[in-house]
């Protein structure tokens with residue numbers, strides 16, 4: 001029996017039967033009952049513009065993805081121990097979006113599983129365990145990944161940085177020690193990371209790998225300065241380690257100019273991890289690596305993942321790729337993102353509450369500050385604006401170490417009308433919170 005519950009009843013039953021460390025967005029929670037494109041609909045029939053969900057990448061409940069899932073689920077779902085066309089069709093097409101020598105896929109069920117497998121690959125390849133990470137990163141909910149996530153281990157409930165991990169400072173050209181107007185910004189931040197590499201070497205334990213998001217999401221939408229990854233990758237490889245790009249948030253054309261965020265840095269990682277948008281909401285993840293790394297992992301032990309690479313998941317993943325291509329969604333992300341950035345920069349010029357606007361395609365951050373000189377974070381105002389926008393039926397989130405960055409990452413079907421709706425309302429809300 002399907003019982004329809006009022007939002008308050010669901011909240012009460014959640015506390016009774018679910019673990020208490022789940023969170024709910026907004027003081028007055030929303031009960032969503034339907035999604036289509038970049039819109040969500042509540043139980044009372046209200047329509048919201050979704051600028052938060054980078055998982056339903058090509059639009060909520062995309063009919064082509066729903067049909068592909070239903071078709072394959074009605075026919076067969078098994079595991080990778082039988083031959084099936086879907087897994088090789090999908091692997092061929094997914095790998096074709098990557099530069100050489102990235103040519104081998106492992107299919108898993110989430111971004112966390114992808115990153116955990118990336119760790120195993122790097123450990124097998126190098127015979128080492130130590131890891132270099134970037135400050136404020138989040139790489140997943142598994143035990144191995146909480147260890148690599150200062151976003152968790154250095155915050156409430158965390159146990160601090162584990163011994164096998166060293167943290168490179170975030171290359172934040174707005175707030176960090178080196179500013180983006182320094183032409184050597186990328187190299188100088190890379191040098192700070194390489195200092196951590198050298199510290200590991202001095203202890204006689206060089207790292208297995210360096211892992212970073214291609215754009216720092218939880219770090220507050222920080223775009224890596226030019227040359228940053230190039231310098232770090234060269235040093236890590238020279239030391240015998242591998243370079244991992246976490247594309248869980250930013251991959252699949254979101255940055256507009258490129259399919260993959262690491263391409264903004266003109267590098268080729270040894271391992272790339274995929275999640276969130278890959279299945280448009282279906283639990284799917286992938287690791288893409290080189291034949292050399294994949295072979296080093298093959299020590300005789302089978303890698304089996306019950307659901308990873310099943311025919312239904314592969315049908316879904318392949319359809320997502322086709323929709324991105326057929327609907328020209330990467331170009332849409334670029335065009336609408338460029339419009340957003342141009343208008344946001346105009347708004348920033350009129351509003352001293354905006355410290356910086358940064359973005360590429362439909363991955364944008366607006367950092368709010370009380371004072372342009374001191375850069376004192378305007379955390380409360382960022383939260384107020386998110387709640388005021390919600391009252392105007394527009395969903396946005398906040399993030400960053402001080403939670404003062406308004407984060408924009410809608411489904412990449414987000415169009416120019418949506419952009420203008422957001423921009424008009426955002427500027428009004430800014431005025432309302434400005435003294």
Ligand code: PMP
Pocket residue numbers: 110111112113115138139140141213217246248249275276
């Ligand atoms: N890496 C990054 C950068 C992420 O943002 C996330 C999820 N927020 C993950 C990994 C983990 O993905 P999942 O929640 O699918 O396990």
